[in-house]
Amino acid sequence: MKVIEHINQSKGTLFSIEILPPLKGKGIQSIYEGIDPLMEFNPAFIDVTYHREEYIYKKRDGGYLEKISIRKRPGTVAICAAVMNKYKIDAVPHIICGGFTVEETENALIDLHFLGIDNVLAIRGDSIKTEPTFVPEPNGHHYAIDLVKQVTRMNKGKYAHDDLIEPAPTSFCIGVSGYPEKHFEAPNMTSDLKHLKSKVEAGAEYIVTQMFFDNKKYFEFVEKCRAAEINIPIIPGLKILSTKKQATVLPKLFHIDIPQELLEEVEKCKTDTEVRQAGVEWCIQQSKELIKAKVPCLHFYTMGTSESTKKVASKVF
Numbered sequence: 001m002k003v004i005e006h007i008n009q010s011k012g013t014l015f016s017i018e019i020l021p022p023l024k025g026k027g028i029q030s031i032y033e034g035i036d037p038l039m040e041f042n043p044a045f046i047d048v049t050y051h052r053e054e055y056i057y058k059k060r061d062g063g064y065l066e067k068i069s070i071r072k073r074p075g076t077v078a079i080c081a082a083v084m085n086k087y088k089i090d091a092v093p094h095i096i097c098g099g100f101t102v103e104e105t106e107n108a109l110i111d112l113h114f115l116g117i118d119n120v121l122a123i124r125g126d127s128i129k130t131e132p133t134f135v136p137e138p139n140g141h142h143y144a145i146d147l148v149k150q151v152t153r154m155n156k157g158k159y160a161h162d163d164l165i166e167p168a169p170t171s172f173c174i175g176v177s178g179y180p181e182k183h184f185e186a187p188n189m190t191s192d193l194k195h196l197k198s199k200v201e202a203g204a205e206y207i208v209t210q211m212f213f214d215n216k217k218y219f220e221f222v223e224k225c226r227a228a229e230i231n232i233p234i235i236p237g238l239k240i241l242s243t244k245k246q247a248t249v250l251p252k253l254f255h256i257d258i259p260q261e262l263l264e265e266v267e268k269c270k271t272d273t274e275v276r277q278a279g280v281e282w283c284i285q286q287s288k289e290l291i292k293a294k295v296p297c298l299h300f301y302t303m304g305t306s307e308s309t310k311k312v313a314s315k316v317f
């Protein structure tokens, strides 16, 4: 079932989670261990992130540098198939522009379609560590909107090559990302919203937000979207703060603010166990307020661990 159907058919706020593939070499069991404790809350869908190839340089004998490609977290498509098979829950693979040519994206979408996956979250991806800005593949997509357009075209049976005989249309529900605190590259919010609106006009059916810790930012963002005539559901993305370090790392990585009140709570904590408790309490308050405001779904960035999410979900669902 499509995410948009889940939203349209639901009478209340849905629960969903986002997981990331395990580090290469680790088994799929860790994925199941992260999902099993949350099954009692009936996740409507499970997102699985995509992690592109990176390059590292290794010094070899004789002093020369060898360029080596590594993918730390492969397995997105297989995890989606395994999740659907084991839990009968809809999986939402993330598909990205970075590292893919148009044709490779097409082939990946065919794989997803054949596996019976009805949903994708179409995003650009970040630049790899060795590149200062995002560089698309030659014949790849530069922005998420180009990816949205490709999926929309395939949903109409239009593939990259127009010499196919009676090409079958795919049927993907397309989600995209949105940034209550603005995407870090956007010159201003108006510009960011203009591009978000283009993604909607190109076929996106719902938006999932970047994590935020201040609901005011989400509510203002929704207001601005509605004023800009972006009228599709906007799913809030929630992360539960779990270590003291995250109070400085998350703003750096995700270009978001930690509210002063939460920061003061975290600074009072002596151990990370105490921080986790403070993070859970904060997220419970955020979740209650969002549910009261009738948001379509609470989407938890679990990052592979279920303990804190379970504590929050048990208080609000």
Ligand SMILES: Cc1cc2nc3c(=O)[nH]c(=O)nc-3n(C[C@H](O)[C@H](O)[C@H](O)COP(=O)(O)OP(=O)(O)OC[C@H]3O[C@@H](n4cnc5c(N)ncnc54)[C@H](O)[C@@H]3O)c2cc1C
Binding pocket: 048, 049, 050, 051, 052, 094, 096, 122, 123, 124, 125, 126, 127, 142, 143, 144, 145, 176, 177, 178, 183, 184, 185, 186, 187, 191, 192, 193, 195, 208, 209, 210, 211, 237
């Ligand atoms: C819910 C969510 C899930 C994510 N999952 C993943 C994941 O699985 N894997 C991963 O690698 N990353 C993931 N990310 C991170 C994401 O890839 C980065 O935030 C990335 O920098 C932007 O992706 P986007 O799809 O929002 O980009 P875009 O929508 O392409 O926007 C990128 C920037 O370009 C601007 N822009 C857009 N279109 C145009 C245009 N036509 N002309 C000029 N400027 C334009 C926008 O304003 C924005 O500043 C996720 C982010 C979110 C919020």
